[in-house]
Amino acid sequence: MTAFVLVPGAHTGGWIWEDVAARLREAGAEAHPVTLTGMGGGHDEHDEADTSAPAGTDLETHVQDLVRLIDEIDAPEVVLVGHCYGVHPVLGAAGRRAERVARIVYVDTTVPQDGAPALELIPDQALRDGLRKRAGETGADGLLSPPAAAEWQRWGSPAGIPQDALDRLTGLAAPQPLATLTRPLRVPGGAVSELPTTGVLCTANGAGIALVESLLELGDPRLKELAHPRTGFFEIGTGHWPMLSAPGELAAILLRAAAGEGHRLSAPASETPPHLRPFLLDVPEQRRERVGRVDLHLPDADGPRPAVVFVHGGPVPAGLRPTPRDWSLYTGYAQYAASLGAVGVMLDHRLHDITDYERAAEDVAAAVELVRADPRVDGERVALWFFSAGGLMSADWLAAPPPWLRCVAATYPLLAPLPSSGLAGSRFRPAAAVRAAGPLPVVLTRVGRDFAELAATVGEFLTAAGECKAAVEVIDVPDARHGFETIDHSEQARDAVERAMRSVLEHLAVPEHLRDS
Numbered sequence: 195m196t197a198f199v200l201v202p203g204a205h206t207g208g209w210i211w212e213d214v215a216a217r218l219r220e221a222g223a224e225a226h227p228v229t230l231t232g233m234g235g236g237h238d239e240h241d242e243a244d245t246s247a248p249a250g251t252d253l254e255t256h257v258q259d260l261v262r263l264i265d266e267i268d269a270p271e272v273v274l275v276g277h278c279y280g281v282h283p284v285l286g287a288a289g290r291r292a293e294r295v296a297r298i299v300y301v302d303t304t305v306p307q308d309g310a311p312a313l314e315l316i317p318d319q320a321l322r323d324g325l326r327k328r329a330g331e332t333g334a335d336g337l338l339s340p341p342a343a344a345e346w347q348r349w350g351s352p353a354g355i356p357q358d359a360l361d362r363l364t365g366l367a368a369p370q371p372l373a374t375l376t377r378p379l380r381v382p383g384g385a386v387s388e389l390p391t392t393g394v395l396c397t398a399n400g401a402g403i404a405l406v407e408s409l410l411e412l413g414d415p416r417l418k419e420l421a422h423p424r425t426g427f428f429e430i431g432t433g434h435w436p437m438l439s440a441p442g443e444l445a446a447i448l449l450r451a452a453a454g455e456g457h458r459l460s461a462p463a464s465e466t467p468p469h470l471r472p473f474l475l476d477v478p479e480q481r482r483e484r485v486g487r488v489d490l491h492l493p494d495a496d497g498p499r500p501a502v503v504f505v506h507g508g509p510v511p512a513g514l515r516p517t518p519r520d521w522s523l524y525t526g527y528a529q530y531a532a533s534l535g536a537v538g539v540m541l542d543h544r545l546h547d548i549t550d551y552e553r554a555a556e557d558v559a560a561a562v563e564l565v566r567a568d569p570r571v572d573g574e575r576v577a578l579w580f581f582s583a584g585g586l587m588s589a590d591w592l593a594a595p596p597p598w599l600r601c602v603a604a605t606y607p608l609l610a611p612l613p614s615s616g617l618a619g620s621r622f623r624p625a626a627a628v629r630a631a632g633p634l635p636v637v638l639t640r641v642g643r644d645f646a647e648l649a650a651t652v653g654e655f656l657t658a659a660g661e662c663k664a665a666v667e668v669i670d671v672p673d674a675r676h677g678f679e680t681i682d683h684s685e686q687a688r689d690a691v692e693r694a695m696r697s698v699l700e701h702l703a704v705p706e707h708l709r710d711s
Contacts, residue, residue, distance in 0.1 A: 196296075196452045197224035197269035200437075201260065203278025203303075204312075204349065204375070205340045205367040207234045213441035214448070221449055224269060230256040230283065234368030247337065252373030253312065257286035264291045271296035273452050277437065278303050278349065279374070282312045285381045292385035299451050301444070302350065302396040302434050302614075305419075306379050313375040317616035318348035319549060329376045338375070340367030350434025351613035353398040359438045392451035393420075394444070395429040396436055397647060400614030402429045403457055405645045408676065410459055411467055412510070418461075426456020433613070470516075471680040473526025474688050480532035482525075488561045489519045491528040491538035492570065500575035500600070500702035501537040501565050504528055505558055507582025507608075508545035517542045523680050527579070530695055535704045539565050545584070548615050551622050555587045566598065575702045579603040582648075582676065585624060586611060592627040595634040601701035602631075603694060605639040606676045608648050609655035625655040629662045635701045636665060639694050642672035669694050 198218055200211040208227030215225035232247025232255075248255075260283050264272055273296055276284035281303045288295045303315060316322045325338070343364045346352050352360060395402055401409075406427070410417045419425070428447045432439040450456065481492045493499055504527050506518040518524055519540040528538030543557035544550055558578075566573035576598050580588045585607025591599060610625040611617035621627075628636070636659070640652055659666045671678065671690040678687050 195222065195224055195269060196449070197267050197272045198226065198448060198452070199260065199263060199267075199272050199274050200225060200227045201230070201274065201276045201280035201284050202228065202233070203280050204370050205233075206363070207366070207368065209366060210363070210435070211437055214437045214445045217442055217445035218448065221445070223449065223452075224267070226263060226267065228260065228263065230259050232368070232371050234366060247369070247371045250373075251371040253282055253286065253377040253379065256283035256374060257290070260284065260287035261290050264294050270294070273297045273299060273448070275299040275301060275448060276303065277301040278315065278434070279312045282306060282379050285379060285386065288386050288389060289380075289382045292389060295389055297390045297392060297452060299392045299394060299448060301394045301436065302399055308381045309378045311376050311378050316348070317350065317614050318619070319616045320619070321348050325372070325375060329372060332372070336372050337369035338372055339369055340364075347613065347618060351396075351399040352435065353433030353613070354439030355433065355435055356439075363435070363438065388424075390424045390454070392456050393425070393427045394436070394447055395427060396434055397429050397431050398613070399434045400612050400647070402645065402647060403427050403459075405647060407459055408645070410461070412469070412514070421459040421461045423458060426451065426454070426458060428456055468677050468681050469521045469523045471522065473522050474679050474683045475526065475530060475691060477526060477529045478533045480529050480538070485564065487542045487557065488564055489528070489540045490565070490568065491525075491532040491540070493532045493535050493537065495535055498570060498572040499535060499537050500577070500704060501539050501571045502531045502577045502579055502698060502702070503539040503541070503558070503562055503565060505541070505543065505578060505580045505584040505587060507584040508554075509547050509550065509583070510545060512546040523677065526679060530691075531699075534695065534699055536699060536702060537565070537571050548617075551586060551617065551620070555590060558587055559590075574598045575600055577601040577603060577698050577702055579605070579698065580607055581605050583608045585609050586617070586622040589622050589624045589627040592624055592631040592634065592636075593621070595631060599634065600703075601635045601637060601698050603637040603639075603698050605694065606641045606644050606648065607638070608651055610651040612647060625651060625658050628655060628659050628664050631664050633665055635667065637667050637669065637694055637697045639669045639671065639690055641674040641676060641678055642670065643675045645676055648676070667697060669697075
Protein backbone atom coordinates (compact mmCIF):
# COMPACT_ATOMS: atom_id res chain seq x y z
CA MET A 195 0.00 0.00 0.00
CA THR A 196 1.40 3.39 -1.04
CA ALA A 197 1.29 6.11 1.60
CA PHE A 198 1.07 9.66 0.25
CA VAL A 199 1.95 12.66 2.39
CA LEU A 200 0.24 15.67 0.78
CA VAL A 201 1.87 18.97 1.74
CA PRO A 202 0.07 22.21 0.80
CA GLY A 203 1.46 25.48 -0.45
CA ALA A 204 1.43 28.90 1.16
CA HIS A 205 -1.64 30.05 3.10
CA THR A 206 -3.36 26.68 2.83
CA GLY A 207 -3.80 23.57 4.97
CA GLY A 208 -4.58 19.90 4.53
CA TRP A 209 -8.18 20.75 3.62
CA ILE A 210 -7.02 21.77 0.13
CA TRP A 211 -6.14 18.12 -0.59
CA GLU A 212 -9.47 16.62 0.52
CA ASP A 213 -10.77 15.65 -2.93
CA VAL A 214 -7.41 14.23 -4.03
CA ALA A 215 -7.01 12.31 -0.76
CA ALA A 216 -10.49 10.78 -1.12
CA ARG A 217 -9.66 9.51 -4.61
CA LEU A 218 -6.33 8.08 -3.48
CA ARG A 219 -8.05 6.18 -0.68
CA GLU A 220 -10.68 4.87 -3.07
CA ALA A 221 -7.78 3.45 -5.12
CA GLY A 222 -6.46 1.63 -2.04
CA ALA A 223 -3.69 4.02 -1.05
CA GLU A 224 -3.05 5.80 2.23
CA ALA A 225 -3.39 9.57 2.06
CA HIS A 226 -2.19 11.98 4.73
CA PRO A 227 -3.13 15.62 3.97
CA VAL A 228 -0.97 17.85 6.15
CA THR A 229 -1.85 21.06 7.93
CA LEU A 230 1.48 22.55 8.96
CA THR A 231 1.89 24.41 12.25
CA GLY A 232 0.04 27.72 12.27
CA MET A 233 -1.62 27.16 8.90
CA GLY A 234 -5.22 26.87 10.08
CA GLY A 235 -7.55 24.11 11.16
CA GLY A 236 -10.81 24.99 9.39
CA HIS A 237 -12.33 22.41 7.02
CA ASP A 238 -15.39 24.27 5.77
CA GLU A 239 -16.88 27.73 5.73
CA HIS A 240 -18.48 27.22 9.17
CA ASP A 241 -15.27 26.30 10.98
CA GLU A 242 -13.10 28.97 12.49
CA ALA A 243 -9.59 28.63 11.10
CA ASP A 244 -6.81 28.51 13.68
CA THR A 245 -4.49 31.24 12.46
CA SER A 246 -2.46 31.70 15.63
CA ALA A 247 0.98 30.49 14.58
CA PRO A 248 3.17 29.96 17.65
CA ALA A 249 5.99 32.45 18.08
CA GLY A 250 9.08 31.31 16.23
CA THR A 251 7.24 29.26 13.60
CA ASP A 252 9.57 28.98 10.62
CA LEU A 253 10.60 26.55 7.91
CA GLU A 254 12.32 24.29 10.43
CA THR A 255 9.04 24.04 12.38
CA HIS A 256 7.31 22.73 9.26
CA VAL A 257 10.17 20.34 8.51
CA GLN A 258 9.77 18.86 11.98
CA ASP A 259 5.99 18.57 11.43
CA LEU A 260 6.67 16.28 8.48
CA VAL A 261 9.42 14.31 10.19
CA ARG A 262 7.05 13.47 13.05
CA LEU A 263 4.31 12.45 10.61
CA ILE A 264 6.67 10.20 8.65
CA ASP A 265 7.71 8.53 11.90
CA GLU A 266 4.05 7.85 12.74
CA ILE A 267 3.18 6.22 9.39
CA ASP A 268 3.36 2.41 9.45
CA ALA A 269 4.06 2.00 5.75
CA PRO A 270 7.77 1.30 5.15
CA GLU A 271 8.00 4.00 2.49
CA VAL A 272 6.09 7.19 1.75
CA VAL A 273 5.62 9.39 -1.29
CA LEU A 274 6.12 13.03 -0.33
CA VAL A 275 4.03 15.42 -2.43
CA GLY A 276 4.82 19.12 -2.21
CA HIS A 277 2.82 21.93 -3.80
CA CYS A 278 4.46 25.33 -4.20
CA TYR A 279 5.92 26.34 -0.79
CA GLY A 280 5.21 22.82 0.46
CA VAL A 281 8.19 21.41 -1.43
CA HIS A 282 10.55 23.24 0.96
CA PRO A 283 9.48 21.36 4.11
CA VAL A 284 9.23 18.21 1.95
CA LEU A 285 12.89 18.43 0.97
CA GLY A 286 13.91 19.33 4.50
CA ALA A 287 12.10 16.27 5.89
CA ALA A 288 13.45 14.03 3.12
CA GLY A 289 16.92 15.02 4.22
CA ARG A 290 16.19 13.67 7.72
CA ARG A 291 14.30 10.52 6.65
CA ALA A 292 15.61 9.68 3.20
CA GLU A 293 15.47 5.94 3.91
CA ARG A 294 11.67 6.22 4.34
CA VAL A 295 10.99 8.18 1.14
CA ALA A 296 10.10 6.29 -2.03
CA ARG A 297 9.61 9.37 -4.21
CA ILE A 298 9.26 13.15 -4.08
CA VAL A 299 6.56 14.74 -6.26
CA TYR A 300 6.79 18.43 -7.15
CA VAL A 301 3.36 19.84 -7.99
CA ASP A 302 3.73 22.95 -10.18
CA THR A 303 6.91 24.12 -8.53
CA THR A 304 10.58 24.30 -9.36
CA VAL A 305 13.36 22.46 -7.57
CA PRO A 306 14.74 24.84 -4.92
CA GLN A 307 18.47 25.04 -4.36
CA ASP A 308 20.12 24.37 -1.04
CA GLY A 309 20.35 27.66 0.85
CA ALA A 310 17.46 29.31 -1.02
CA PRO A 311 14.46 30.71 0.91
CA ALA A 312 10.95 29.80 -0.21
CA LEU A 313 10.14 33.39 -1.16
CA GLU A 314 12.28 32.81 -4.27
CA LEU A 315 9.43 30.59 -5.54
CA ILE A 316 6.92 33.45 -5.50
CA PRO A 317 6.38 34.47 -9.14
CA ASP A 318 5.28 38.04 -8.41
CA GLN A 319 8.48 40.09 -8.21
CA ALA A 320 6.89 42.99 -6.34
CA LEU A 321 5.64 40.59 -3.67
CA ARG A 322 9.09 38.99 -3.37
CA ASP A 323 10.79 42.36 -3.07
CA GLY A 324 8.28 43.51 -0.46
CA LEU A 325 8.88 40.39 1.64
CA ARG A 326 12.67 40.84 1.46
CA LYS A 327 12.32 44.43 2.59
CA ARG A 328 9.94 43.51 5.39
CA ALA A 329 12.24 40.71 6.54
CA GLY A 330 15.16 43.12 6.62
CA GLU A 331 13.18 45.55 8.75
CA THR A 332 11.52 43.11 11.15
CA GLY A 333 13.83 40.10 11.15
CA ALA A 334 11.06 38.04 9.49
CA ASP A 335 8.79 38.25 12.53
CA GLY A 336 5.08 38.37 11.98
CA LEU A 337 2.61 37.00 9.46
CA LEU A 338 1.87 37.52 5.79
CA SER A 339 -1.85 38.13 5.33
CA PRO A 340 -3.62 35.72 2.98
CA PRO A 341 -4.51 36.95 -0.50
CA ALA A 342 -7.86 38.50 -1.29
CA ALA A 343 -9.91 36.75 -3.98
CA ALA A 344 -8.35 38.78 -6.80
CA GLU A 345 -4.78 38.39 -5.50
CA TRP A 346 -4.23 34.64 -5.86
CA GLN A 347 -2.78 35.25 -9.31
CA ARG A 348 0.29 36.73 -7.61
CA TRP A 349 1.08 33.15 -6.55
CA GLY A 350 -0.03 31.43 -9.76
CA SER A 351 -2.84 31.10 -12.26
CA PRO A 352 -6.23 30.21 -10.74
CA ALA A 353 -7.31 28.85 -14.14
CA GLY A 354 -9.80 25.99 -13.89
CA ILE A 355 -10.82 26.48 -10.25
CA PRO A 356 -14.62 26.46 -9.92
CA GLN A 357 -15.99 29.61 -8.33
CA ASP A 358 -17.19 27.82 -5.19
CA ALA A 359 -13.75 26.27 -4.72
CA LEU A 360 -12.08 29.66 -5.26
CA ASP A 361 -14.38 31.19 -2.66
CA ARG A 362 -13.48 28.40 -0.25
CA LEU A 363 -9.77 28.88 -0.95
CA THR A 364 -10.09 32.56 -0.06
CA GLY A 365 -12.30 31.93 2.96
CA LEU A 366 -10.05 29.30 4.55
CA ALA A 367 -6.66 30.80 3.67
CA ALA A 368 -4.46 31.40 6.70
CA PRO A 369 -1.75 33.98 7.34
CA GLN A 370 1.71 32.61 6.49
CA PRO A 371 4.46 32.98 9.12
CA LEU A 372 7.09 35.14 7.41
CA ALA A 373 9.97 33.07 8.72
CA THR A 374 8.70 30.04 6.77
CA LEU A 375 9.37 32.00 3.58
CA THR A 376 12.62 33.71 4.53
CA ARG A 377 14.56 30.96 6.32
CA PRO A 378 17.02 29.29 3.89
CA LEU A 379 16.34 25.69 2.94
CA ARG A 380 19.10 23.32 4.05
CA VAL A 381 19.12 19.96 2.30
CA PRO A 382 21.95 17.55 3.04
CA GLY A 383 23.41 16.10 -0.16
CA GLY A 384 23.82 12.45 -0.98
CA ALA A 385 20.74 10.45 -0.15
CA VAL A 386 18.17 13.11 -1.08
CA SER A 387 19.73 13.80 -4.48
CA GLU A 388 19.43 10.08 -5.28
CA LEU A 389 15.71 9.85 -4.54
CA PRO A 390 13.30 9.30 -7.47
CA THR A 391 11.33 12.43 -8.32
CA THR A 392 8.31 13.41 -10.39
CA GLY A 393 7.40 16.84 -11.68
CA VAL A 394 3.74 17.73 -12.32
CA LEU A 395 3.62 20.69 -14.71
CA CYS A 396 0.47 22.80 -14.88
CA THR A 397 0.50 24.20 -18.39
CA ALA A 398 -2.07 26.95 -17.80
CA ASN A 399 0.41 28.40 -15.31
CA GLY A 400 3.76 27.86 -17.03
CA ALA A 401 5.85 25.57 -19.18
CA GLY A 402 4.81 22.13 -20.37
CA ILE A 403 7.05 19.13 -21.06
CA ALA A 404 7.86 20.07 -24.66
CA LEU A 405 9.01 23.55 -23.67
CA VAL A 406 11.20 22.17 -20.87
CA GLU A 407 12.78 19.76 -23.35
CA SER A 408 13.58 22.62 -25.69
CA LEU A 409 15.38 24.45 -22.88
CA LEU A 410 17.31 21.28 -22.19
CA GLU A 411 18.40 21.22 -25.85
CA LEU A 412 19.59 24.79 -25.47
CA GLY A 413 22.25 23.46 -23.11
CA ASP A 414 21.09 25.09 -19.87
CA PRO A 415 23.32 23.43 -17.24
CA ARG A 416 20.68 24.10 -14.58
CA LEU A 417 18.36 21.59 -16.28
CA LYS A 418 20.74 18.68 -16.85
CA GLU A 419 19.58 16.80 -13.76
CA LEU A 420 16.02 16.82 -15.10
CA ALA A 421 17.09 14.33 -17.79
CA HIS A 422 18.08 11.70 -15.22
CA PRO A 423 16.25 8.35 -15.58
CA ARG A 424 14.96 8.59 -12.00
CA THR A 425 12.99 11.75 -12.84
CA GLY A 426 9.59 11.60 -14.55
CA PHE A 427 7.15 14.26 -15.68
CA PHE A 428 3.43 14.67 -16.14
CA GLU A 429 1.47 17.71 -17.28
CA ILE A 430 -2.06 18.94 -16.61
CA GLY A 431 -3.79 21.60 -18.67
CA THR A 432 -4.86 23.65 -15.69
CA GLY A 433 -3.64 26.38 -13.34
CA HIS A 434 -1.50 26.44 -10.21
CA TRP A 435 -3.97 24.65 -7.91
CA PRO A 436 -4.75 21.33 -9.67
CA MET A 437 -5.98 19.79 -6.40
CA LEU A 438 -8.93 22.19 -6.72
CA SER A 439 -9.30 22.42 -10.51
CA ALA A 440 -8.51 18.82 -11.53
CA PRO A 441 -8.47 16.62 -8.39
CA GLY A 442 -9.33 13.39 -10.22
CA GLU A 443 -6.62 13.88 -12.83
CA LEU A 444 -4.06 14.84 -10.18
CA ALA A 445 -4.90 11.79 -8.03
CA ALA A 446 -4.48 9.51 -11.06
CA ILE A 447 -1.12 11.12 -11.81
CA LEU A 448 0.08 10.64 -8.23
CA LEU A 449 -0.77 6.94 -8.40
CA ARG A 450 1.09 6.60 -11.71
CA ALA A 451 4.06 8.54 -10.32
CA ALA A 452 4.24 6.22 -7.31
CA ALA A 453 4.35 3.30 -9.77
CA GLY A 454 7.38 4.85 -11.48
CA GLU A 455 5.57 6.10 -14.57
CA GLY A 456 6.07 9.48 -16.21
CA HIS A 457 7.71 11.05 -19.24
CA ARG A 458 11.50 10.94 -19.16
CA LEU A 459 13.31 13.90 -20.66
CA SER A 460 15.95 13.00 -23.19
CA ALA A 461 19.42 14.45 -23.17
CA PRO A 462 20.23 16.16 -26.50
CA ALA A 463 20.76 13.43 -29.10
CA SER A 464 23.17 15.51 -31.16
CA GLU A 465 26.36 17.24 -30.12
CA THR A 466 25.21 20.21 -32.22
CA PRO A 467 22.20 21.92 -30.59
CA PRO A 468 19.40 23.02 -32.92
CA HIS A 469 20.23 26.73 -32.79
CA LEU A 470 23.77 26.06 -34.08
CA ARG A 471 22.78 23.95 -37.08
CA PRO A 472 22.97 25.55 -40.54
CA PHE A 473 20.52 28.30 -41.44
CA LEU A 474 17.88 27.21 -43.94
CA LEU A 475 18.95 29.76 -46.58
CA ASP A 476 22.29 29.89 -48.35
CA VAL A 477 23.12 33.55 -47.67
CA PRO A 478 26.09 35.43 -49.17
CA GLU A 479 28.68 36.29 -46.53
CA GLN A 480 28.67 39.94 -45.50
CA ARG A 481 31.16 41.98 -43.48
CA ARG A 482 30.55 41.95 -39.73
CA GLU A 483 31.73 44.48 -37.14
CA ARG A 484 31.51 44.04 -33.37
CA VAL A 485 30.89 46.94 -30.99
CA GLY A 486 30.54 45.83 -27.38
CA ARG A 487 27.53 43.50 -27.21
CA VAL A 488 26.34 44.55 -30.68
CA ASP A 489 27.25 43.10 -34.08
CA LEU A 490 26.61 45.01 -37.30
CA HIS A 491 26.30 42.94 -40.50
CA LEU A 492 26.96 45.45 -43.28
CA PRO A 493 25.59 45.49 -46.82
CA ASP A 494 27.62 46.20 -49.94
CA ALA A 495 25.95 49.56 -50.54
CA ASP A 496 26.85 53.23 -50.48
CA GLY A 497 25.27 55.77 -48.19
CA PRO A 498 23.35 55.28 -44.96
CA ARG A 499 21.20 52.15 -45.03
CA PRO A 500 18.12 51.20 -42.97
CA ALA A 501 18.68 48.71 -40.15
CA VAL A 502 16.93 45.62 -38.81
CA VAL A 503 17.69 44.93 -35.12
CA PHE A 504 17.19 41.25 -34.18
CA VAL A 505 16.27 40.49 -30.54
CA HIS A 506 16.84 36.93 -29.36
CA GLY A 507 14.70 34.95 -26.94
CA GLY A 508 15.61 33.27 -23.68
CA PRO A 509 16.31 33.15 -20.88
CA VAL A 510 19.82 32.22 -22.04
CA PRO A 511 22.18 31.10 -19.22
CA ALA A 512 24.89 33.69 -18.59
CA GLY A 513 27.72 31.20 -19.10
CA LEU A 514 26.41 29.58 -22.27
CA ARG A 515 28.82 29.70 -25.22
CA PRO A 516 28.58 30.66 -27.97
CA THR A 517 26.29 33.55 -27.13
CA PRO A 518 23.22 34.26 -29.29
CA ARG A 519 24.90 36.73 -31.64
CA ASP A 520 27.08 33.84 -32.83
CA TRP A 521 24.22 31.36 -33.23
CA SER A 522 23.68 30.40 -36.85
CA LEU A 523 19.95 31.07 -36.35
CA TYR A 524 20.56 34.80 -35.80
CA THR A 525 23.66 35.33 -37.92
CA GLY A 526 21.63 33.79 -40.74
CA TYR A 527 18.90 36.41 -40.36
CA ALA A 528 21.37 39.30 -39.93
CA GLN A 529 23.47 38.25 -42.93
CA TYR A 530 20.32 37.79 -44.99
CA ALA A 531 19.17 41.33 -44.16
CA ALA A 532 22.61 42.68 -45.09
CA SER A 533 22.64 40.77 -48.37
CA LEU A 534 19.37 42.51 -49.27
CA GLY A 535 20.61 46.03 -48.60
CA ALA A 536 19.90 46.68 -44.90
CA VAL A 537 22.23 46.70 -41.90
CA GLY A 538 21.54 43.50 -39.96
CA VAL A 539 22.05 44.08 -36.23
CA MET A 540 22.38 41.35 -33.62
CA LEU A 541 23.00 41.90 -29.93
CA ASP A 542 23.58 39.86 -26.80
CA HIS A 543 21.12 41.20 -24.24
CA ARG A 544 21.13 40.05 -20.61
CA LEU A 545 17.94 38.01 -20.38
CA HIS A 546 19.58 35.27 -18.31
CA ASP A 547 16.62 34.68 -16.00
CA ILE A 548 12.89 35.36 -16.08
CA THR A 549 13.51 38.29 -13.71
CA ASP A 550 15.88 40.01 -16.17
CA TYR A 551 13.42 41.59 -18.60
CA GLU A 552 14.01 45.11 -17.30
CA ARG A 553 17.76 45.07 -17.94
CA ALA A 554 17.37 43.13 -21.20
CA ALA A 555 14.99 45.82 -22.45
CA GLU A 556 17.56 48.45 -21.46
CA ASP A 557 20.17 46.56 -23.51
CA VAL A 558 17.88 46.55 -26.56
CA ALA A 559 17.16 50.28 -26.23
CA ALA A 560 20.89 51.05 -25.88
CA ALA A 561 21.71 48.93 -28.94
CA VAL A 562 19.07 50.76 -30.98
CA GLU A 563 20.54 54.13 -30.05
CA LEU A 564 24.06 52.93 -30.88
CA VAL A 565 22.91 51.71 -34.27
CA ARG A 566 20.92 54.84 -35.10
CA ALA A 567 23.99 56.97 -34.31
CA ASP A 568 26.21 55.00 -36.71
CA PRO A 569 26.88 57.07 -39.88
CA ARG A 570 26.34 53.97 -42.03
CA VAL A 571 22.77 53.66 -40.75
CA ASP A 572 19.77 55.72 -41.73
CA GLY A 573 18.50 56.37 -38.21
CA GLU A 574 15.05 57.30 -39.50
CA ARG A 575 14.46 53.82 -40.95
CA VAL A 576 14.76 51.08 -38.32
CA ALA A 577 12.86 47.82 -37.75
CA LEU A 578 12.89 45.64 -34.64
CA TRP A 579 12.51 41.86 -35.02
CA PHE A 580 11.77 39.77 -31.91
CA PHE A 581 12.05 36.01 -31.45
CA SER A 582 10.47 33.61 -28.95
CA ALA A 583 10.44 34.93 -25.35
CA GLY A 584 12.18 38.08 -26.55
CA GLY A 585 8.75 38.97 -27.93
CA LEU A 586 7.70 40.37 -24.56
CA MET A 587 10.14 43.25 -25.09
CA SER A 588 8.21 44.38 -28.16
CA ALA A 589 5.64 45.86 -25.77
CA ASP A 590 7.71 49.01 -25.15
CA TRP A 591 7.88 49.78 -28.87
CA LEU A 592 4.25 48.92 -29.61
CA ALA A 593 2.98 51.06 -26.73
CA ALA A 594 4.76 54.22 -27.93
CA PRO A 595 6.21 53.79 -31.44
CA PRO A 596 8.85 56.42 -32.26
CA PRO A 597 8.59 57.95 -35.75
CA TRP A 598 11.80 56.28 -36.98
CA LEU A 599 10.46 52.79 -36.12
CA ARG A 600 9.05 51.64 -39.43
CA CYS A 601 8.14 48.06 -38.52
CA VAL A 602 8.04 45.48 -35.70
CA ALA A 603 8.45 41.82 -36.61
CA ALA A 604 8.01 38.78 -34.39
CA THR A 605 8.76 35.14 -35.10
CA TYR A 606 7.18 32.34 -32.98
CA PRO A 607 6.94 34.94 -30.21
CA LEU A 608 5.75 35.02 -26.64
CA LEU A 609 3.31 37.94 -26.65
CA ALA A 610 1.84 37.82 -23.14
CA PRO A 611 3.57 36.75 -19.90
CA LEU A 612 3.03 33.21 -18.67
CA PRO A 613 1.24 33.31 -15.29
CA SER A 614 4.17 31.68 -13.50
CA SER A 615 6.60 34.35 -14.73
CA GLY A 616 5.46 37.02 -12.28
CA LEU A 617 5.27 39.56 -15.12
CA ALA A 618 1.47 39.80 -15.31
CA GLY A 619 1.46 43.28 -13.80
CA SER A 620 4.51 44.52 -15.70
CA ARG A 621 4.75 46.58 -18.86
CA PHE A 622 5.88 43.53 -20.86
CA ARG A 623 2.47 42.73 -22.33
CA PRO A 624 2.49 43.07 -26.14
CA ALA A 625 -1.06 41.70 -26.31
CA ALA A 626 -2.15 44.82 -24.43
CA ALA A 627 0.39 47.25 -25.91
CA VAL A 628 -0.71 46.57 -29.50
CA ARG A 629 -3.84 48.62 -28.83
CA ALA A 630 -1.60 51.72 -28.80
CA ALA A 631 0.47 50.79 -31.85
CA GLY A 632 -1.64 52.77 -34.29
CA PRO A 633 -0.58 52.30 -37.94
CA LEU A 634 2.81 50.75 -37.05
CA PRO A 635 3.19 47.65 -39.28
CA VAL A 636 3.66 44.32 -37.48
CA VAL A 637 4.92 41.24 -39.35
CA LEU A 638 4.17 38.10 -37.33
CA THR A 639 5.47 34.65 -38.29
CA ARG A 640 3.26 31.99 -36.69
CA VAL A 641 4.31 28.33 -36.65
CA GLY A 642 1.68 25.63 -36.59
CA ARG A 643 3.59 23.32 -34.27
CA ASP A 644 4.64 25.89 -31.69
CA PHE A 645 4.56 25.22 -27.96
CA ALA A 646 0.96 25.45 -26.79
CA GLU A 647 1.86 27.96 -24.09
CA LEU A 648 3.33 30.40 -26.62
CA ALA A 649 0.66 29.79 -29.25
CA ALA A 650 -2.02 30.84 -26.76
CA THR A 651 -0.33 34.23 -26.30
CA VAL A 652 -0.18 34.76 -30.07
CA GLY A 653 -3.93 34.13 -30.18
CA GLU A 654 -4.47 36.68 -27.41
CA PHE A 655 -2.35 39.21 -29.32
CA LEU A 656 -4.21 38.69 -32.59
CA THR A 657 -7.57 39.04 -30.87
CA ALA A 658 -6.51 42.39 -29.42
CA ALA A 659 -4.99 43.46 -32.75
CA GLY A 660 -8.22 42.63 -34.54
CA GLU A 661 -10.30 44.62 -32.08
CA CYS A 662 -8.18 47.75 -32.54
CA LYS A 663 -7.58 47.17 -36.27
CA ALA A 664 -3.78 47.11 -35.86
CA ALA A 665 -1.73 46.67 -39.03
CA VAL A 666 -0.68 43.05 -38.47
CA GLU A 667 0.47 40.79 -41.30
CA VAL A 668 0.48 37.10 -40.33
CA ILE A 669 2.79 34.70 -42.13
CA ASP A 670 1.68 31.16 -41.31
CA VAL A 671 4.01 28.18 -41.46
CA PRO A 672 1.61 25.31 -40.63
CA ASP A 673 4.10 22.45 -40.40
CA ALA A 674 6.94 24.37 -38.75
CA ARG A 675 8.23 24.10 -35.20
CA HIS A 676 9.73 26.64 -32.82
CA GLY A 677 13.20 27.47 -34.14
CA PHE A 678 12.32 25.99 -37.54
CA GLU A 679 15.02 27.95 -39.38
CA THR A 680 17.76 25.50 -38.34
CA ILE A 681 15.75 22.28 -37.99
CA ASP A 682 13.44 22.39 -41.01
CA HIS A 683 14.80 23.24 -44.48
CA SER A 684 11.52 22.67 -46.31
CA GLU A 685 10.34 24.87 -49.15
CA GLN A 686 7.49 26.08 -46.93
CA ALA A 687 9.96 27.15 -44.23
CA ARG A 688 12.30 28.93 -46.66
CA ASP A 689 9.38 30.73 -48.25
CA ALA A 690 8.17 31.97 -44.85
CA VAL A 691 11.56 33.48 -43.97
CA GLU A 692 11.86 35.11 -47.39
CA ARG A 693 8.34 36.55 -47.18
CA ALA A 694 8.89 37.92 -43.69
CA MET A 695 12.23 39.53 -44.58
CA ARG A 696 10.94 41.09 -47.77
CA SER A 697 7.89 42.46 -45.99
CA VAL A 698 10.08 44.09 -43.32
CA LEU A 699 12.35 45.59 -45.99
CA GLU A 700 9.35 46.97 -47.87
CA HIS A 701 8.31 48.82 -44.71
CA LEU A 702 11.88 50.15 -44.49
CA ALA A 703 11.61 51.32 -48.12
CA VAL A 704 14.63 49.31 -49.23
CA PRO A 705 14.78 49.66 -53.03
CA GLU A 706 13.20 46.75 -54.86
CA HIS A 707 16.29 46.06 -56.97
CA LEU A 708 18.22 45.33 -53.74
CA ARG A 709 15.44 43.22 -52.25
CA ASP A 710 15.28 41.17 -55.44
CA SER A 711 19.02 40.81 -55.86
